[in-house]
Each structure stands twice: as C-alpha cells, then as structure tokens.
Amino acid sequence: MNSSNQDIKYEKGDNKYFFKMFRFVRPYALPYFFGKFMHSSQGFALPFILSVFSTSVMYAITSRSIDGVYNSILLLFAMFIGFMIPFIFGIYLNNMAEQRAIRDLKKHLFRSFVRNNLESATSKHSGEGIAAINTDADVASQVYSWPLSDFLINVINIVFASIVVFVVDVRMGFAAVFIGLIGFALQRRFVEPLANVNRRWLTANADTVKSVSNIFSGAMTIRAFNMQEKAAKSFEPQNDQLRQLGIKEGLITAWQNFFSLKINWLTLVVSFGLGGFLVATDRMAFHLLMMLPLMCSTLTLGFDNVGRAYANLQGPIAAAKRVHKILDARGAMSKKDGVQKDTNGYALSVNGLSFKYMDAESEALQDINLEIAENKMVALVGESGSGKSTLLRVIIGLYEREDLGLNLGGLSFNESSTQNWRKNFAYVDQSCKLFDMTIKENISMGKGGKATDDEIRAAATRAAADDFIGQLEEGYDTSCGEKGSSLSGGQKQRIAIARALVKKAPILVFDEATSALDTQSER
Numbered sequence: 457m458n459s460s461n462q463d464i465k466y467e468k469g470d471n472k473y474f475f476k477m478f479r480f481v482r483p484y485a486l487p488y489f490f491g492k493f494m495h496s497s498q499g500f501a502l503p504f505i506l507s508v509f510s511t512s513v514m515y516a517i518t519s520r521s522i523d524g525v526y527n528s529i530l531l532l533f534a535m536f537i538g539f540m541i542p543f544i545f546g547i548y549l550n551n552m553a554e555q556r557a558i559r560d561l562k563k564h565l566f567r568s569f570v571r572n573n574l575e576s577a578t579s580k581h582s583g584e585g586i587a588a589i590n591t592d593a594d595v596a597s598q599v600y601s602w603p604l605s606d607f608l609i610n611v612i613n614i615v616f617a618s619i620v621v622f623v624v625d626v627r628m629g630f631a632a633v634f635i636g637l638i639g640f641a642l643q644r645r646f647v648e649p650l651a652n653v654n655r656r657w658l659t660a661n662a663d664t665v666k667s668v669s670n671i672f673s674g675a676m677t678i679r680a681f682n683m684q685e686k687a688a689k690s691f692e693p694q695n696d697q698l699r700q701l702g703i704k705e706g707l708i709t710a711w712q713n714f715f716s717l718k719i720n721w722l723t724l725v726v727s728f729g730l731g732g733f734l735v736a737t738d739r740m741a742f743h744l745l746m747m748l749p750l751m752c753s754t755l756t757l758g759f760d761n762v763g764r765a766y767a768n769l770q771g772p773i774a775a776a777k778r779v780h781k782i783l784d785a786r787g788a789m790s791k792k793d794g795v796q797k798d799t800n801g802y803a804l805s806v807n808g809l810s811f812k813y814m815d816a817e818s819e820a821l822q823d824i825n826l827e828i829a830e831n832k833m834v835a836l837v838g839e840s841g842s843g844k845s846t847l848l849r850v851i852i853g854l855y856e857r858e859d860l861g862l863n864l865g866g867l868s869f870n871e872s873s874t875q876n877w878r879k880n881f882a883y884v885d886q887s888c889k890l891f892d893m894t895i896k897e898n899i900s901m902g903k904g905g906k907a908t909d910d911e912i913r914a915a916a917t918r919a920a921a922d923d924f925i926g927q928l929e930e931g932y933d934t935s936c937g938e939k940g941s942s943l944s945g946g947q948k949q950r951i952a953i954a955r956a957l958v959k960k961a962p963i964l965v966f967d968e969a970t971s972a973l974d975t976q977s978e979r
C-alpha cells in the first residue's frame with residue numbers, strides 16, 4: 457500500500473498535458489469550438505444587455521420620454537430572446553462534442569491499459585488502473601468544460617468590455633485595465649499551490665482505491681486470520697489525507713474569492729468615484745455613468761477570472777498528466793505489428809536468454825540455453841521462484857524485448873510481430889484465471905470468442921471437463937463468477953485447459969496447470 461508519490465511537485469512543462477487532451481476533441485472541433493464560443497459569450501452578453509437597457513432607460517428618463525421607457529423594455533426583451541437561441545444551441549453542440557471526446561479518451565485509456573497491463577508501472581495494482589479510468593479520466597476531462605469555459609468567457613468579456621469602456625471614456629478604460637491586471641497577478645499566485653494540492657489529492661485517491669481493491673481481493677484471507685479490524689483501519693490514513701487536502705483546497709478557494717471580491721469593490725469605488733468626478737466636471741454625460749460600473753467590473757473581473765481559471769485548470773492538468781502516463785506508454789503490441797511470417801516447423805531454440813522485469817533490480821533469467829525438438833513433451837523443474845513461469849511467458853511472447861534469442865522453426869522472435877508469434881502457443885497459466893462470464897464464453901475465448909459449440913464441447917471433453925459441466929444445472933451457460941469464484945480449483949483448471957485446447961495451437965504450454973487435478977486426468 458505504498459503510495460506512488462512521484463510527480464507531486466508542480467512543473468512548468470505540465471501545461472503541455474492541457475493541449476495534449478485536445479487530441480480527443482479534434483474530430484469534433486467545429487461543433488466544440490463554435491458551441492464553446494456561443495456558450496462563453498453569455499458572460500458578456502447578459503451584462504451588456506443590462507447596461508444597454510439601463511442606459512437607454514436613463515436617457516429616456518432624463519429626456520422625460522415615457523415612450524422611451526416602453527421602448528427600452530421592448531428592446532430588453534428583443535435582445536434577450538435574440539441571445540437565448542444561439543446560446544442554448546451552443547450549449548447543446550458543445551456538450552455533445554465534449555461527451556464524445558470524453559468517451560474517446562476513456563476508450564483509448566482502457567485500451568492502453570489492457571495493452572500495457574503486463575509490466576507497466578500501473579500494472580502493479582489493479583487499483584491504479586481503476587482510479588485512472590474513473591477519477592483521473594473524469595478530472596482530466598474537465599479541461600474540456602468549466603475551467604476552459606471560464607477562461608474563454610472572461611477573455612471574451614475582456615475584449616468586448618474593453619471596447620465599450622474605452623469608447624465611453626479612455627481614462628476609465630486605463631483605470632479598469634490597471635485594476636484588472638492587479639487582480640490577474642493576485643490570482644496567478646494560486647497556480648502553484650493548487651497544482652500541488654491537486655496532484656497530491658489524485659495520488660491519495662489512487663492509493664485509496666488500491667487499498668480498497670487490495671482488501672476486497674483478499675477478503676477470504678482477511679477473515680481466515682481475523683484481520684477485519686486491521687484491514688478496515690488500513691483504509692483510514694489515505695482517507696484522512698484526502699480530508700486534509702480537501703480542507704487545503706477549500707482554503708485556497710476562499711482566498712481566491714476574497715481577492716475577487718476586493719477587486720470588484722475597488723472597481724466600483726473607482727468607476728463611481730472617477731465617473732462621478734467626470735460627470736460633475738462636465739466631461740462625461742450623466743447617463744453614461746449607468747453603463748460604466750457594470751462594464752468596468754466586467755472588465756476587471758475578466759482579468760481576475762482569467763488568472764483564476766488558469767489556477768483552477770491545475771487539477772485537470774494534474775489528472776491529464778496521470779492519464780497520459782498510461783496513454784503514452786509504449787504499447788506492448790505496437791512493435792512490428794503486422795509482420796506475418798510463418799515458421800518452418802516448430803522446433804524451439806533459446807540461445808543465451810537473459811531477462812529482467814521492467815522495474816526489477818536483477819535479472820529473473822540469466823543466460824538460458826534450450827533446444828526442444830518438434831513433437832516433444834518437455835517438463836521444466838526448478839525451485840520456487842527460480843523462473844519457470846517467467847521463462848514460459850517469455851517464450852510465448854508476452855514480453856517485448858530486443859534480442860531474447862528465441863527462435864521457432866527458423867523464425868526469430870525479433871522478426872515476428874508479437875501477435876503473430878503468440879499464435880503458435882496455447883497457454884494455461886499457473887493461476888488458471890477465468891473471467892466473469894459463462895463457461896462457454898470462457899472456453900470460447902481461446903479462439904478469440906469465435907469457437908463453435910461443437911469445438912467447445914470437444915475441447916472440454918479432452919480437458920476432462922465435459923462430465924462435470926454436464927452435471928451443472930445450467931451446463932455450459934453456468935456463470936464462472938468473478939475470477940471463477942463459483943467453481944472449485946480443479947474445475948477452474950479444467951476449463952482453463954479447455955480454453956487452451958480450443959485454440960488448436962501447435963504448441964501447448966502448461967504452467968503447473970494440473971496441480972489441482974487428480975493423477976487420472978493429469979495424464
């Protein structure tokens with residue numbers, strides 16, 4: 457349950473993960489950005505409509521025109537409705553594109569995870585993958601939604617409000633931009649603390665998921681040793697860390713709000729003060745004073761919020777970095793894909809094979825030499841941990857390495873795509889892992905899920921499984937349960953063997969898969 461506390465520090469270059477996330481938006485870029493723009497323009501449109509309304513009412517009042525007041529109200533409704541339609545349409549388009557991008561992101565993430573699951577850093581624990589596909593992907597995909605919307609809304613606000621304020625009065629324009637820049641600088645200070653809090657939160661969250669999945673997968677053992685209390689307690693430190701980080705983030709948000717409020721006050725004081733002075737000294741028309749405070753605070757808060765949105769993007773960026781660690785990992789099946797070379801017979805030779813697991817300190821296999829002629833049955837014997845399982849997995853091509861010194865019927869492993877290489881082997885692993893599917897589906901997986909009923913039955917018969925399957929109430933449609941939990945150890949092994957046999961591969965590789973069988977069926 458050690459935490460993988462790497463990447464905890466904020467790094468400047470991490471912003472690249474923000475842009476990397478947009479690779480999933482690319483196919484839907486047009487509806488996404490058009491919708492985003494429509495959606496984001498609301499922040500400016502509403503204050504703008506209100507300012508135009510109040511200015512026009514004020515003008516009507518000062519020129520004592522009751523029709524002018526009515527017309528202003530009509531104008532307000534017309535502007536409002538004219539704005540609503542593209543706004544709602546924009547939200548719809550943007551959301552649709554965003555949901556598709558999120559789906560694609562998760563699809564790629566899951567695929568990368570399955571591909572690299574053998575020995576990448578994340579494969580050490582299923583909890584890491586569960587956290588990545590759920591929380592990390594969800595947090596990362598926020599870069600598509602609110603912090604970016606916030607950012608755009610406020611950039612649009614700054615542009616349009618500046619035009620309005622500078623057109624009304626240049627002096628007011630400069631004052632507002634100056635206050636806005638102070639706001640931006642203040643909010644910018646929160647980027648680093650927020651990035652760090654978010655990084656640590658995501659790591660702690662992954663650790664929590666790991667802890668839970670660890671406890672669940674060992675539920676039987678925990679009960680057998682009466683360790684329920686201790687197991688339940690092991691969850692608490694991470695949970696407590698999440699609490700601490702949550703409080704820290706809340707505090708940062710409070711400070712962000714505090715500065716935004718202060719900037720807003722300052723803007724109102726300056727715009728009324730300076731505006732009042734300009735009106736009182738006849739340098740500005742009175743009714744324009746109705747427009748300035750609202751437009752000035754749209755402008756200054758625009759700057760403030762851009763800084764804030766940048767800080768708030770740090771959580772999603774931290775998650776995007778975690779997600780890309782999996783997405784960018786080199787696919788185990790990517791190398792030499794598509795090379796389809798046939799072997800000439802099935803004599804296997806291993807020449808000077810050494811093998812080290814990715815994160816291991818020392819080599820698990822050292823200088824192995826082996827010749828196995830075609831049609832021979834060979835057993836490997838060795839102490840526990842001596843590397844028998846490793847050797848078998850290397851031979852059947854589960855690990856991508858240069859120069860493993862493997863050769864099958866004249867075909868070198870280096871020349872073959874791993875997928876092509878694996879076609880030659882049917883493998884029953886030491887744990888006889890089954891999936892939470894029916895017996896039929898589990899066996900059929902040996903042939904890519906395409907085995908016919910007859911083939912399944914024939915394989916089961918050869919694996920001495922047909923008899924006991926026939927006695928089950930639902931026969932071949934019986935569910936195996938999670939990890940094959942509804943079957944006995946020997947039954948699981950027989951099904952795993954049937955799954956290997958149905959592949960009809962030229963070479964059968966058993967990793968102690970008959971240990972739970974009686975001697976009769978072992979033959």
Ligand SMILES: Nc1ncnc2c1ncn2[C@@H]1O[C@H](COP(=O)(O)OP(=O)(O)OP(=O)(O)O)[C@@H](O)[C@H]1O
Nearest residue numbers: 813816820838839840841842843844845846847886
């Ligand atoms: N995924 C892995 N990552 C790192 N090291 C591993 C991994 N799997 C096995 N090892 C290490 O490689 C060595 C060989 O393990 P292996 O499972 O091949 O032994 P074995 O001979 O099959 O043992 P047993 O008879 O108990 O099944 C051991 O020291 C083990 O700790």
Ligand SMILES: [Mg+2]
Nearest residue numbers: 844845846886
């Ligand atoms: Mg083994």
